[in-house]
Amino acid sequence: MKHYPVMLPEVLTSLSMVDGETCVDGTFGNGGYCAAILDSAACSVVGLDRDPNVLPRAQELAAEWGDRFRLIQTPFSKMDEVGLASVDAVVLDIGVSSMQLDQAERGFSFMREGPLDMRMEQGGGPSARDAVMHLSVAELTRVFQVYGEEKRARHVANCIVSAREAEDIVTTADLAAILEKALGRRGKTHPATRVFQALRIFVNDELGELYQGLCAAERILAPGGRLVVVTFHSLEDRIVKSFFRRRAGEVSGGSRYAPEVVNLGPAASFTLPKRSVTKPSDLEVRENARSRSAKLRLAVRTEAGVFEADDRLLPNVLSLSELEARL
Template identity: 50%
Template structure:
């Protein structure tokens, strides 16, 4: 949904925009082509440097990559003397580039080490499946993969690792396939892989921190565009924007309005609900079929307290 993201951010000459999930540089390149703006890319994956070099060479003086997490974008930009920006783009989740690299361990269609880290630090998916107890594994797979057979999958993992450590993606796929029925077009391991990837990379926590950081960074009239790919992500984005746009979420209609803390809206929605990819894009790029874009414009109101996002947990 690159075209829709660029349209939402409406780059203008002289503006500073943030591509918080740089990846292979698709959004950054499109934003730079749309106007004589500057783009700051952020990515925790050290393998993206070659893509950053290419974008920088094609746009001298207008692009810079910062190594780190987009959840820390306010601190990362403050360190280079930028306190406010005109737009922030976020494309949540694993990138096609990472999925296509078998040695990263994201893909259930290729055999590789069971890693799934977006950076080169922290515990791997193999660490989780080989050390967490059955109950915790079941919770992870159910909560973050929305897998109805989570208990059976966890039980199968624990039984399999007694025989030998689970270190390869193919091993895990075969274990899950024993207890999850295949459905047309969906690999039985899809939801289990999603759950492990989310936990390994703290993706939902990172998303919440990124939304709060963007709220702090964006100038009045600045735009935020977020593309998500599954319901857990979209729920966090929707909750954040609903709250920041003044819609009371999670409050009881039986309580007096005075009991709900009144804050000036810090965002205005650019369009109602989420935009979906066009039929043409979904056909050309099947991975985009589940994408949802939500976008909003910053008001002049102060940023809300950070702890407000705990309600989205």
């Protein structure tokens, strides 16, 4: 399957790289952004990814671009801990990549049967199977409500717990069958979509990683540095929007899952060239269905100091460490 870097023209315009600058691509994936950024100017790019499966593609880029490109194997939430400082741009494409969805053995997709895993770093931490086999009805309900925005979350949780009492839930097909029976088929959206999304976000702590990644980018960006973030669903965009507006000195309104948070610092650390989101073109949506829910936000670093991280922007849900302690 061909790889489509989502909103590539808009990302390149927002980054506005010039010769001699350095950009951090915090979500390397299949290298689509990296290759285009390297081609856009005589700049350097540092790719970050916690998935070891990206190494062959990174080696191809290194062979093509030489010392203008390098990969650091790390979560983007730790970009401020790997020797990067005073960079000119950071770009984050949040969420699971099409490359990971296409690999049945990763267990991300209900469209391909494989082990119920979903971990970005396979072998590390609890898997999706651990979650569905060990969380209580109340805990599963909360995960599905918040991370999947599933309206029938409690009903789904009850069905999963009943099913696991009869037989272990081992594969993506096992769980998809339970969900299809519990929710039935309505319209074009598969009934497993929201629950699979919720489990993936939970087992990878994606929202926590996103918030910590925004804070880390703030620490390494030079004054005038651009932070470009592409999100794919409302939970991600809500966190980015709140972070940007708070860091720009504005009050961030609360949501049903997170309280109102006010700016804690005396001076803004970012300015917002455009307060609204940028969405993909109609042409891109027609050619690449994955882009239809994408939203791009841009912030520019000021010379002000760095705020302390404050997890009140995150929804209050069971932590991954609480599940890990039971295994």
